[in-house]
Amino acid sequence: MEKQWEWNTPLKFSLMFISSFLVAMTIVLMSMDQVELHSLIDAGRSAFFTFANPNPSSISPNSNSTSSSCPCDPPKKFTEKTNFPAPKFRMLMGILTRPGSYNGRNLLRLAYSTQTTNVAEIDVKFVICNVTDGNDRVIVALEIMKFNDIIILQCSENMDKGKTYTYFSSLPAMLSQPYDYVMKTDDDMYFRLDVLARSLDPLPRTDFYYGRVIPCKSTDPFFGYMGGMGYILSWDLVEWIGISNITRNHAEGFEDKLVSEWFNEGNRAKNRFTATPRMYDVPGLTTCSHEYMPDTIGVHRLKNKRTWAQVLRYFNVTDGVKPSKMYHLL
Known part of the structure; x- marks a missing residue:
């Protein structure tokens, strides 16, 4: 009769150690790529203030909402100028x-x-x-x-x-x-x-x-x-x-x-x-x-x-x- 494969304790700990090591290395490598990471953060920050900024006129005039890194553009109502005219x-x-x-x-x-x-x-x-x-x-x-x-x-x-x-x-x-x-x-x-x-x-x-x-x-x-x-x-x-x-x-x-x-x-x-x-x-x-x-x-x-x-x-x-x-x- 063929002998079934059995997990032994040393092998379990070895595989767990290797998995943990690979996860840790992945995190380290991601953190080392500073240029990509900062670009991602800046893109996220820009997308947030496009929605949250109560004064749309303060957004850079060179910004282009249609080229956002977000896969879906913000609703039109958030990008339209909504500030009221100054009191007369x-x-x-x-x-x-x-x-x-x-x-x-x-x-x-x-x-x-x-x-x-x-x-x-x-x-x-x-x-x-x-x-x-x-x-x-x-x-x-x-x-x-x-x-x-x-x-x-x-x-x-x-x-x-x-x-x-x-x-x-x-x-x-x-x-x-x-x-x-x-x-x-x-x-x-x-x-x-x-x-x-x-x-x-x-x-x-x-x-x-x-x-x-x-x-x-x-x-x-x-x-x-x-x-x-x-x-x-x-x-x-x-x-x-x-x-x-x-x-x-x-x-x-x-x-x-x-x-x-x-x-x-x-x-x-x-x-x-x-x-x-x-x-x-x-x-x-x-x-x-x-x-x-x-x-x-x-x-x-x-x-x-x-x-x-x-x-x-x-x-x-x-x-x-x-x-x-x-x-x-x-």
């Missing part, structure tokens, strides 16, 4: 409010943080005077730490005793770089930022005064003044307010009307524009009220949850809520 102007939106109005500020943060526009860079800030209450100081400090969106002026809290003058006149020394436009608005006003930005885009950037003219029946921006619901000045007018004796000596009075008087006396703001009727009070309240309209720029006198909900519902602000197992909204 910058605007500071200053919302005048009081230190204790925490809930109102938080609602406005929600209303503005969910909006976007490619036309302008709009910085939303809350403007208050000196915080004298100890409890308010703690909460306001917490807001600054979290949001960094509060400007505290050197003044006592007021409406018509110089706060608006202090706001405008303080900005040139306070800011590291100027804006194209500066807005003053109230904390009961809601703006649709993209619509507002597009309305400003074709207009002048200097000697500029824009808002909802008062009296409300007027459409002549040179007759009357821009209502306190929200008006916008070009930066050169903000600088002028800070150095003019006209404004310094006449800082108190009905703030919105006062601004117009400054410009009339100083022969300023030759470029005046009214957003009538696209800025208005909530329906059925004042002579500046009318029904909501699709091309609205801003709505004023949002004094409670009901009016806020009406406005946000009309403009379908919350339609973008995504479905989830974590919540349900009937």
Whole structure:
């Protein structure tokens, strides 16, 4: 009978040793071929940044995606230029409010943080005077730490005793770089930022005064003044307010009307524009009220949850809520 082949222990260990040696030598030989190895690494790195680079313009203009070492080219959507054009102007939106109005500020943060526009860079800030209450100081400090969106002026809290003058006149020394436009608005006003930005885009950037003219029946921006619901000045007018004796000596009075008087006396703001009727009070309240309209720029006198909900519902602000197992909204 033919004897069957049997594995003995020495032979097993010999074959295992030889196999391990060959594997080790293969690894060593691969590591010695540095040129090929570096080429492979560079190819892999290039392929990764073609997909991951958030700024396609930073990719070398000499690169050719069709000659990639990858056997399959990246999807077209990753190689197309997707960066947005630079904003056409910058605007500071200053919302005048009081230190204790925490809930109102938080609602406005929600209303503005969910909006976007490619036309302008709009910085939303809350403007208050000196915080004298100890409890308010703690909460306001917490807001600054979290949001960094509060400007505290050197003044006592007021409406018509110089706060608006202090706001405008303080900005040139306070800011590291100027804006194209500066807005003053109230904390009961809601703006649709993209619509507002597009309305400003074709207009002048200097000697500029824009808002909802008062009296409300007027459409002549040179007759009357821009209502306190929200008006916008070009930066050169903000600088002028800070150095003019006209404004310094006449800082108190009905703030919105006062601004117009400054410009009339100083022969300023030759470029005046009214957003009538696209800025208005909530329906059925004042002579500046009318029904909501699709091309609205801003709505004023949002004094409670009901009016806020009406406005946000009309403009379908919350339609973008995504479905989830974590919540349900009937």
